[in-house]
Amino acid sequence: MQISLQTNPVSLQTNPVSLSDEFLEELRTVVEQRLSTVDAVCFQHGKDESWHESMPPGAVVFAHSTEEVSEIVKICARHKIPVIPYGTGTSLEGHVGAVHGGVCIDLTEMNEILTVNAEDLDVTVQPGVRRKQLNEHLRDTGLFFPIDPGADASLGGMTATRASGTNAVRYGTMRENVLSMVVVMADGRIIRTSSRSKKSSAGYDLTRLFVGSEGTLGVITEITLRLYGIPEAVSAAVCPFPDLESAVNTVITTIQCGIPVARIELMDEVQMKALNAYSKFDYPEQPTLMFEFHGTEAGVKEQSEMVGDIADDNNAGEFQWATKAEERTKLWQGRHDSYYAAMALRPGAKGMATDVCVPISRLAECILETRKDIDEQELLSPIVGHVGDGNFHCCFIMDPDDLDEMARVESVNKRMVMRALEMGGTCTGEHGVGIGKIDYLVAEHGEALSVMRSMKIALDPDNIMNPGKIIKL
Amino acid sequence: MLMPKPDEGTIAKRDEIIRAMQSIVSDEGVITDKEELRAYDCDGLMAYKQVPLIVVLPESTAEVSKVLKYCFENDVKIVPRGSGTGLSGGALPLADGITLGLGKFNKVLDTDFENRCVVTQPGVTNLAITHAVQHKGFYYAPDPSSQIACSIGGNIAENSGGVHSLKYGLTTNNVMGVEMVLMSGEVIRLGGKHLDSQGYDLLGVITGSEGLLGVITEVTVRILTAPETAKAVLLGFDTSEQAGDCVAAVISAGIIPGGMEMMDTFAIQAAEEFVNAGYPLDVEALLIIELDGPEVEVEYLIGQVNKIAKDTGAVHVKISQSEEERLTFWSGRKAAFPAVGRLSPDYICMDGTIPRGKLSEVLREMNKLSKKYDLRVANVFHAGDGNLHPLILFDANNPGEFERAENFGSDILRLCVSVGGVLTGEHGVGIEKRDLMGEMFTEDDMKQQQRLKCAFDPNQLLNPGKVYPTLHRCAELGRMHVHKGGVKFPDLPRF
Ligand SMILES: Cc1cc2nc3c(=O)[nH]c(=O)nc-3n(C[C@H](O)[C@H](O)[C@H](O)COP(=O)(O)OP(=O)(O)OC[C@H]3O[C@@H](n4cnc5c(N)ncnc54)[C@H](O)[C@@H]3O)c2cc1C
Ligand SMILES: Cc1cc2nc3c(=O)[nH]c(=O)nc-3n(C[C@H](O)[C@H](O)[C@H](O)COP(=O)(O)OP(=O)(O)OC[C@H]3O[C@@H](n4cnc5c(N)ncnc54)[C@H](O)[C@@H]3O)c2cc1C
Numbered sequence: 001m002q003i004s005l006q007t008n009p010v011s012l013q014t015n016p017v018s019l020s021d022e023f024l025e026e027l028r029t030v031v032e033q034r035l036s037t038v039d040a041v042c043f044q045h046g047k048d049e050s051w052h053e054s055m056p057p058g059a060v061v062f063a064h065s066t067e068e069v070s071e072i073v074k075i076c077a078r079h080k081i082p083v084i085p086y087g088t089g090t091s092l093e094g095h096v097g098a099v100h101g102g103v104c105i106d107l108t109e110m111n112e113i114l115t116v117n118a119e120d121l122d123v124t125v126q127p128g129v130r131r132k133q134l135n136e137h138l139r140d141t142g143l144f145f146p147i148d149p150g151a152d153a154s155l156g157g158m159t160a161t162r163a164s165g166t167n168a169v170r171y172g173t174m175r176e177n178v179l180s181m182v183v184v185m186a187d188g189r190i191i192r193t194s195s196r197s198k199k200s201s202a203g204y205d206l207t208r209l210f211v212g213s214e215g216t217l218g219v220i221t222e223i224t225l226r227l228y229g230i231p232e233a234v235s236a237a238v239c240p241f242p243d244l245e246s247a248v249n250t251v252i253t254t255i256q257c258g259i260p261v262a263r264i265e266l267m268d269e270v271q272m273k274a275l276n277a278y279s280k281f282d283y284p285e286q287p288t289l290m291f292e293f294h295g296t297e298a299g300v301k302e303q304s305e306m307v308g309d310i311a312d313d314n315n316a317g318e319f320q321w322a323t324k325a326e327e328r329t330k331l332w333q334g335r336h337d338s339y340y341a342a343m344a345l346r347p348g349a350k351g352m353a354t355d356v357c358v359p360i361s362r363l364a365e366c367i368l369e370t371r372k373d374i375d376e377q378e379l380l381s382p383i384v385g386h387v388g389d390g391n392f393h394c395c396f397i398m399d400p401d402d403l404d405e406m407a408r409v410e411s412v413n414k415r416m417v418m419r420a421l422e423m424g425g426t427c428t429g430e431h432g433v434g435i436g437k438i439d440y441l442v443a444e445h446g447e448a449l450s451v452m453r454s455m456k457i458a459l460d461p462d463n464i465m466n467p468g469k470i471i472k473l
Numbered sequence: 474m475l476m477p478k479p480d481e482g483t484i485a486k487r488d489e490i491i492r493a494m495q496s497i498v499s500d501e502g503v504i505t506d507k508e509e510l511r512a513y514d515c516d517g518l519m520a521y522k523q524v525p526l527i528v529v530l531p532e533s534t535a536e537v538s539k540v541l542k543y544c545f546e547n548d549v550k551i552v553p554r555g556s557g558t559g560l561s562g563g564a565l566p567l568a569d570g571i572t573l574g575l576g577k578f579n580k581v582l583d584t585d586f587e588n589r590c591v592v593t594q595p596g597v598t599n600l601a602i603t604h605a606v607q608h609k610g611f612y613y614a615p616d617p618s619s620q621i622a623c624s625i626g627g628n629i630a631e632n633s634g635g636v637h638s639l640k641y642g643l644t645t646n647n648v649m650g651v652e653m654v655l656m657s658g659e660v661i662r663l664g665g666k667h668l669d670s671q672g673y674d675l676l677g678v679i680t681g682s683e684g685l686l687g688v689i690t691e692v693t694v695r696i697l698t699a700p701e702t703a704k705a706v707l708l709g710f711d712t713s714e715q716a717g718d719c720v721a722a723v724i725s726a727g728i729i730p731g732g733m734e735m736m737d738t739f740a741i742q743a744a745e746e747f748v749n750a751g752y753p754l755d756v757e758a759l760l761i762i763e764l765d766g767p768e769v770e771v772e773y774l775i776g777q778v779n780k781i782a783k784d785t786g787a788v789h790v791k792i793s794q795s796e797e798e799r800l801t802f803w804s805g806r807k808a809a810f811p812a813v814g815r816l817s818p819d820y821i822c823m824d825g826t827i828p829r830g831k832l833s834e835v836l837r838e839m840n841k842l843s844k845k846y847d848l849r850v851a852n853v854f855h856a857g858d859g860n861l862h863p864l865i866l867f868d869a870n871n872p873g874e875f876e877r878a879e880n881f882g883s884d885i886l887r888l889c890v891s892v893g894g895v896l897t898g899e900h901g902v903g904i905e906k907r908d909l910m911g912e913m914f915t916e917d918d919m920k921q922q923q924r925l926k927c928a929f930d931p932n933q934l935l936n937p938g939k940v941y942p943t944l945h946r947c948a949e950l951g952r953m954h955v956h957k958g959g960v961k962f963p964d965l966p967r968f
Binding site for chain 2: 117118119120121142162172175176185189190191192193194204205206207208209211212213217228229230231232252255256257258260295296297298299301302303357358359360361390424425426433441444445446447448449450451452454455456457458459470471
């Protein structure tokens, strides 16, 4: 079989391979009846939560163990059939699309929490465990796992996309919080990237390489994650600002003063309107910051006072405090639902979430210019951001069938990405590359991309692992 | 220790290579004199020595690129070198290789307080970064004890840590970007002043790669605001089990101290004799716990730690009452190596990491090993993150003692791996632990790691002989299919 190369990153599936009956029979010897070629199942597994069209695989298998995954991959490797790992399909850049067809390995049934080591603050899970499931399981231990992308994603998918969340400014992203994993490589071999230890300088850091590899280097079948003690005191606040600039300046000063805020999230006036409507709040429809503070009673009090002073200097409105756990849950759930809230602004439309990250000193400028561009092009796009890290998202609410509108979206998006790159930033703060961002990666990495390419070839010479993603071969 | 057999052809071409280098870098940047070369014959692992073919000291990225390109085209090996303080032999020269010293890359290029980062050349010392920013209340967090001397480039290559890594992370958590020259002479940039970027995390792979993937020529690191207050508590325990329990209880209580260090009797006594830090001498284990942050929080946490310490049986508790006293508490710990060094003609410093919960078990086993090998061992320990530094004392003049010490050390590292730990927490593998990699990784694991190397340095010219016990040719690694039963390589020469 000849795997053809993809030319246009957002084009539809090209030459999907056909899977022979013998091949499927061989897979059934491993997974028995846990294999489906039903159109609806394949369609669903070829589609993520974004506007990208479904690119269905030829078959979906539901794996139950590392050994099974290894056997499946070995069979696919022998026949040079593409393999696409699948967590919960909440990614946003066409990550799970079967560009050339092939076999999707659904890992949701590998959802056991294997060991919690409270003393060492770590936990080992199977990849299908979801983030909320993990925290529910941990509840009685006094520990928690902080990374919280908006969706209730699988930890395998979160590892593979290097997911981030609202509290990355304090706890980091998946990059900082994956200690080790078991991976099935492109030839079916099983490797362990490191041990549970907090510290290691032995050999190349394969752990960091697999975090963010988007299923293109191997299938992650077990993950050891870092845990944190639930802070003694937590409080959250919502605060409106007269304009975006003063909100962003508040963030910058807070970060520069080294105040260890746990969360600091920006929503512009469009997003606040969406939030009020969707989650039944009645916050002022102005640019708004949401804060959360973690620590001891005294520490939290001091942090919030310091931030209060900084916000005052920037003409902030009234702080509204959420001290009760239920209030905070509602607040952050509202923040997590912002994608769906935004889409509800225009029923029937599709969403395209963009994702840029710039050095914080350029953040205000970057957001303001982008906002202006969106308005000038008369597009609907709320802006939200994990601004403590210099990361923000525009969410274009658009009609993919309206070609004129799509062209304007694309031009605004392109200018935004180029603006971010010129400011020393990146176009993929946390949503990954998938197929949607392939071209931008070239602009961002230059020469380094050829190293990435040789790395991919070295580890997956036949290009069977999630082909067509991250880099074009 | 077996190193790759020097290539006679390269040695025969020495004059030609020298001329080529002189055409690239300034005259005093090429060192060829046998006596001058001796200054570079080892790093901090002084048991192994080798005079390099020549030493080249470039001054710019362009020069590094030209040197590497020449070597790539002419099949000449390169060993990058920072300050030469490495403890695992990573910068040990090769008889047929150029030692590429980064000493002239000694400028801090940009202090960017708005974005909380510093851009610097790789030869700048770790401490110089803090010196460049402390007037504005900032510092660079990872603090290896060698920080006055070691270079930031070497720190990245070794993923170095220090007593504050528990709270603030290792080098890998504090590097934001690098410029690096590949063996082909190509220059690549990874990361930068922004938080994160996508695609494969090459920066993560470079950090800790011990000079095997490329030569780092520029570095961007994160700087932090110095904490408002810091206080240290000195705790003495009758048994190391109790001290271990205390460490576990502090962490389980959700407290992440700025630093949490442990020393055993032998190390305590040596340090106290050397610097008079005020350590209690009648205890089996000493903990130094530092808490930093806003004043109110520090006060509160000191109270919590105090209570945990009493509950776990601390017989000696002392809280620093002034900045001066806090530094005195640390002075003993920071001087532990030389202090122990005074008590013995020779010592070797080991570096293993274990899951925190296994501490008492490991210390008990280590004492048994100490009896078995009839050698003394002193322990200093980054207790918070499970990183042990046993110092094995010996006298190289007694025949057989060095070998005994080496075997003792290997047994300690095997012990670490057997309880779920790793061979090295922060000093790297180099040549010192190269032959023990098999204890921690399977042949398959190591082959995958080496495949990575092929993407950067297909001809294995950068720092060969380090880290991996068996050097596979890239072509051979490219053969991916495993046959049933697996092909082992018992018959391949170990160099
Ligand atoms: C409403 C909404 C909000 C979001 N908010 C955020 C946010 O705040 N921050 C953020 O970072 N992301 C966010 N996302 C994006 C998405 O949730 C994350 O990328 C998430 O990590 C994807 O996980 P998943 O389990 O759904 O993976 P999938 O979508 O199933 O897969 C994603 C990629 O990972 C690969 N993969 C999955 N599992 C494995 C495995 N076990 N081994 C190897 N490769 C694997 C797949 O092949 C694919 O390339 C959001 C998405 C939505 C819909
Ligand atoms: C007394 C003492 C105390 C120490 N304490 C600690 C400690 O607390 N924590 C700790 O982690 N370490 C410690 N070390 C070890 C050592 O200081 C560190 O490993 C340090 O990072 C080495 O830096 P260097 O500049 O001396 O590197 P070198 O020894 O010169 O080189 C180390 C490795 O890095 C490579 N390298 C150097 N520069 C570059 C570059 N620019 N590009 C590519 N590769 C490069 C070399 O090839 C070599 O493999 C200690 C050492 C001593 C002597």
